[in-house]
Amino acid sequence: MSSRHTGRIASLMLIATLVAGTAAAVEPASAEGSWTLVQAGSLLDRPGQAPRGPSTVLVRDGRVVAVREGHVGANAFEGAPASATVIDLRDRFVLPGLIDSHVHLTSDKAGIEGQLEDVSKGVADHAYEAAVNARKTLAAGFTTVRNLGDSDGVTLALRDAIAAGKVPGPRILDAAMPISATAGHMDPTLGYREELHDALDTHHNTCNGADDCRRAVREQVARGADVIKFASTGGVNSRIGAGLGKQLFDDEARAIVETAHMYGKKVAAHAHGDDGIALALRAGVDSIEHGTLMEKDTIALFRKTGAWYVPTLSTVNGYKERLAKNPEAYTGEVRRKIEWRIGITGKALEAAVPAGVKIAFGTDAGVSLHGRNADEFELMVAHGMTPATAIQAATVNAAELLGLRDEVGSLEPGKRADLIAVSGDPLKDVTVLKRVEFVMKDGRVEKDPR
Structure with missing residues (x-):
């Protein structure tokens, strides 16, 4: 086997073992029917347009399903179960990943x-x-x-x-x-x-x-x-x-x-x-x-x-x-x-x-x-x-x-649920983006110090 091929195999094996101890934290979201409500204090769902005030984003199986004005519960979304997980970011400014x-x-x-x-x-x-x-x-x-x-x-x-x-x-x-x-x-x-x-x-x-x-x-x-x-x-x-x-x-x-x-x-x-x-x-x-x-x-x-x-x-x-x-x-x-x-x-x-x-x-x-x-x-x-x-x-x-405009870049129905949250308004002070407090990727929480 060539050194190039053995090098690539080594890369895969080592990266896999690097986080073996945290595997539970990175398992793919289960399950069809995994529902989440993200309640935002302010929401910039479509950069280039004006931000919304208090809003709620419905996420199912890693993708955005809908966005509603206000901090609403699952009953505001047709088909969403009452058991949907609620993530409270009502004191944060939320925007796409x-x-x-x-x-x-x-x-x-x-x-x-x-x-x-x-x-x-x-x-x-x-x-x-x-x-x-x-x-x-x-x-x-x-x-x-x-x-x-x-x-x-x-x-x-x-x-x-x-x-x-x-x-x-x-x-x-x-x-x-x-x-x-x-x-x-x-x-x-x-x-x-x-x-x-x-x-x-x-x-x-x-x-x-x-x-x-x-x-x-x-x-x-x-x-x-x-x-x-x-x-x-x-x-x-x-x-x-x-x-x-x-x-x-x-x-x-x-x-x-x-x-x-x-x-x-x-x-x-x-x-x-x-x-x-x-x-x-x-x-x-x-x-x-x-x-x-x-x-x-x-x-x-x-x-x-x-x-x-x-x-x-x-x-x-x-x-x-x-x-x-x-x-x-x-x-x-x-x-x-x-x-x-x-x-x-x-x-x-x-x-x-x-x-x-x-x-x-x-x-x-x-x-x-x-x-x-x-x-x-x-x-x-x-x-x-x-x-x-x-x-x-x-x-x-x-x-x-990147050729991904149908997948990422905004929080619109059908797109991947990649979103972040910060304290403060980045449209007034862009440096608040140096202190991202919450990260969701594909509907899975990747960072939340709370």
Whole structure:
């Protein structure tokens, strides 16, 4: 059996055993006919519209059945039994479960420390780390995430384990291994001596030329990817002095996008420099991640193509906190790029918002800290959004980007019963979303300190 297959099997086994002691807490809800009433003090059931006052949400078998004004009992809903469970959130503001469109669940270290872990820790270590990070993310109120970078099948396996109810965590859409040109941002051999390259480049995610890029996409589809990610530009954390401009040719980017779309997969492009953003948009990507430098013509391309912009402003918090803890956490070219990124973060969002670019919420958690995903809201508001539009970005907008608008993003009949509760009004003070007190996913209570 190949090392790749044994690694994936190890991931599944270890994630399953990680929470063996809490299995009772994560068993799927039983039973047909499992009824719950959630009584809310205020309810933002459809972000983008005005919130309701006191309201009651009826949940059956993990999905929303109906919403009523006021704090009503089961008798207000046709067919609901008198024995329905009642969850009292009458002193809380209730809204849909949040969606983070850009996370890295296996990553919790960066800079020199992260590079060391790449070679000192194995698949088993990363499997445990991903499971812990998934729990942190769910506890923060994020019930769905798009994981934009997997290695050794860890998050692919975690995705399936969560979906099967074996372990707690958010719903995951996974990109498998991101695609890159050789020496591009996602080349796994960057920064390591040559004799280690064969051991590190195990998923064949680098490509050169259009035909080879088609091959790279097909390999990730075969591994089970829900979405395809590629790097059209250099990256801040790339251990190479190649800048942040484009790193693919037009025919290579088109080959990636056309192949992914042929398989029914959406495409996310890591892109910092304006030339690489424009290249990806012309190729037909579904979202631009980071989008740090955008000229007027490129912003117009967003509107023309309908692509989404995922700003990932929270990376600056991760950089600042790691540098405060260890001033030598980043060195050389990477340190210079980080300082540049900290200084320019938010400028592109300030231009994109008034231009009508579609915005979806994403943090790049893994560079920023897991469980701190809601820090992004404060930064979005500081750089041109309102609390209401920032919440939209993390609910209905992100659901549309992920292709899940019929399942999540709002609390409407037929959709999954993913909801959270906070003290205070996030439409007035978006920072209250940093303190989520109650989490329900698929109708099951995942967090309730009471």
